[in-house]
Amino acid sequence: MTRRTPPRIARGLLRRVVHDDSREMIDGDLHELYVHRLDAYGALRANAWYWLETLSFLMRFTLDRIARFFRGFSGDHAPSVLDLKLGARMLAKSPGLAFVGGLGIAVAVALGAGAYAVINSYFYPDIPLHEGDRVIAIGKFDPRRRYEEEHILHDFVTWRRELRSIVDVGAFRTIRRNIVADAGAPEPITIAEMTASGFRVAKIPPLMGRTLIDADELPGAPPVLVIGFDVWQSRFNGDRSIIGRQLRIGTTLHTIVGVMPERFGFPVNHQYWTPLHIDPAVAVAPGGGPGVDVFGRLAPGATKETAQAELATITRRLSAEAPQPLANMESRIVPYSDIFVHAEAEGETSAYAILRFLIAIFLVIVAMNVAVLVYARTVTRTGEIAVRTALGATRSRIVMQLFAEAFVLSGVAALAGLAVVAVGLRMFDAALAGLFEGRPPFWMHSGLSAGTVLYTVGLAVLAALIIGVFPAMRATGARLRAAMGSIGSGAKARLGATWTLLIVVQVAISVAILPLALLKVVEMTQLAMRPAGFAPGEYLSTKFLVERDGTPIGNPTDAVIDSTRRVVNALLAQVAAEPGVAGATITISSPWNGGGNAVVETDLPNAEATTTSVQNVDTNFIHLFDVRMLAGRPFDAGDAALRLRDRPVIVNRSFVDKMLGAGDPLGRRIRYRAYGDDVQPWMRIVGVIDDFPKAVRTPGGQVTRGAAMYHLAVPGDIYDGLLTIRLRGRTPEDFTPTLRRIAMSVDPTLQLSDTRSLDSMYREDTRAAKQLAAVVILVTLSVVLLSAAGIHAMMSFAVNQRRREIGIRSALGAPARLLLTSVLARASRQLTLGVAMGLAAALAADTMSGGMLLSGTRLLLVPATAVFMLMVGIFAAAGPARRGLRVQPTEALQAD
């Protein structure tokens, strides 16, 4: 016999999509029509008809719901001031919920809005130039090595000559030179050596005089200089007769030809511009010349896509002519800001897009958590809502009111989050300004932008929708009609399966994630607080730069290298000869941060290539910082003579642990990883030193200091670096004037800048780690707190629901312990389930990572977290359970 009911799935779908109050009617009408069709046309056609009708209803009712939702924001359904006041009063009545929920949302909003602000100003900024979105940069990348090639002068010359879809293709490089005023000490300045086309791309006329012109770039053209508004004001007191004056830069006199207006900083943050000299008669080999950045403006009618296509055609031809590894590189049009952030090479833009998405997801999870808390409270108000409905309030009106209440909570929390973001951005700007001598790139705006505030408002509304509307829709749905039928007889609201599942999942996530988060917190705190392993207060550091005039383009000549070496050696010798100086060393950047990272491989069979930090140090380095030699020997003068043949390197303890294992590391060979045919020569390990600065060992014995490798640098190699002097019996402040005097006597054009105690540099470097640790701690705390609050809310709800039963059982003489067990049973089941799921997830993640995440004693953290979460849960449940036991039978019965 044929079934005379409509297709089950279609009917289920239909019942879900239509409004509660229309469900019975529509279900019945369609059922009736379905039966008629079944009799007239058979099951196949009847079923097809029913499915088509279901889809039609699905579409129409979904659209209707959306329309109703938006109509809710206008007219008499709109949340009123009274709703907001009521919301504030409800929050005041539940301070625990307000605090926990507010903290969770504030942390999530602060993370979301902060990330949005930083990522946008950093990666996707609006370039404040005329049609700034048409100003682009061109980069050359090696996708396999995630590496951006800087030496692209050869390509630039071709691009400038051939590209039609990009106009005013230009290039620049940033150099530092000493500027020598009429009388007085030389002062280092930063100059943009730029093609004249840069000013045409910026489309900003000069305040006085002229900008650079193409003729200035030609060989033999008289040296000219354009200055920025700020230096015109500060250095030349706004002298209106400045044009035509001469200024000595290094050893060359330059004529000032123009002053640019205020806030002009193109190409990045520059205040001095000289022409980039490219001799058209001298061919630059591929990969030759200095590192430059290339920019341009899309031609009228051209798009990034058409320009990219044209660029690709040229690149294919250039690659065919270029030697390895240049032949494998690709050229890409990138956002203009990439000349500064260089995110394209690292694939960072997509990584940050993912980060932004993850943070948004985090907010949704937090808001869902808060929604659990709010829902638990909302269902206790089912009676009140039912009465209001009976008095004529529509469902959308009630939903709007609950939304307004949620918005008060999320709005206040978002404001707090925004305040944190404002402070954080100020710190970020200060850090940026510090990095760029008080002058961040011209497109970076400090403080909160309108976009960030709007984004935050969006986050607050999203949070309020999740917190307020979801619970409200459920609380005013079918359940409400049941409640209306029993107004005055004790509405039996229930926490549905969805919410119970949320609590279980939340406990599970906490158990799975907390061990890793805790480890991170400990690790970061230790990193932030770690002792330096040396006494930074004893050291004075200064950046230095030896003038290398005469070779603006191309590799320095031997004569230039020799003169540089003479200057640096004389500086080192004179400093070391001063009384109270224990020694001096030269590095490229800070002594602990290395010069960069590289992937290296060893000569061990089947050894995996690993990333290591690489530092260039001189023969004084190890001794000067009292770094312990664990094996072999430090670099000596003999290495310096033969360093290009023998290629000696020193590695640290972490390097040996990570890459070489138990065997004798001395004499082992290592080399940079080869890409294609580009095989690198072997280097030989001559010594092993302790980790510097001292490694931090986390609870599980993991070493946070990474592997490091040291090359020998001869002072002449480093002409732009950091000089660190160790003092005995003299303070860094005392010694600074002496250092300046020595520098003047060695070479009047030698630039010293950022002269200060190494201590302040060390503290600055660890500050970022401290701030990051604080953020991780805050996020971890809010997750624990939310989990605890969720369990607490669920327990309170369960107890409230059973007040009558508890009261009666207590009156009938049931022992308190039995009652308590019964009350706690449900919470315990959910807690245990959550903990079990969390444990399984943590162990599964650990197994999948090959035991990397929780190796050794760190594995103990998982059961410890499980026990902790159980205790948190029981603690959160204890209060409501105790309240339940105190229920008097008369009270419980009266309440109904």
Place this chain on the structure above:
Amino acid sequence: MTSHGLGEFEQMVLLAIAHLKHDAYGTPIVDEIERRTGRSVARAAVYVTLRRLEDKGLISSWMGEATPERGGKARRYVKLAPLGVTALREARHAAERMWQGLDPASLRAR
């Protein structure tokens, strides 16, 4: 739209209810509109409109009998509320005023 915000489709549904008198519920309303206009209408659109008209206070509804061929579900009958009658009259007057001075037979596209 009239002062009651009546759309064309809403007017049709209200008029169908008026024609059906005491036998107005979803299925006959759809049939009535189709029969009189010769147009096929989406059933879901009629139900969405019925709900909206009830929200506006233009119609009222009551539950009828549940029958086995309806899967045990009751019919929900609707009738015009006083506000609905007023809205229909206003719509009619507005249309008549707009037609005044025009001869339907002599209308030409220019």
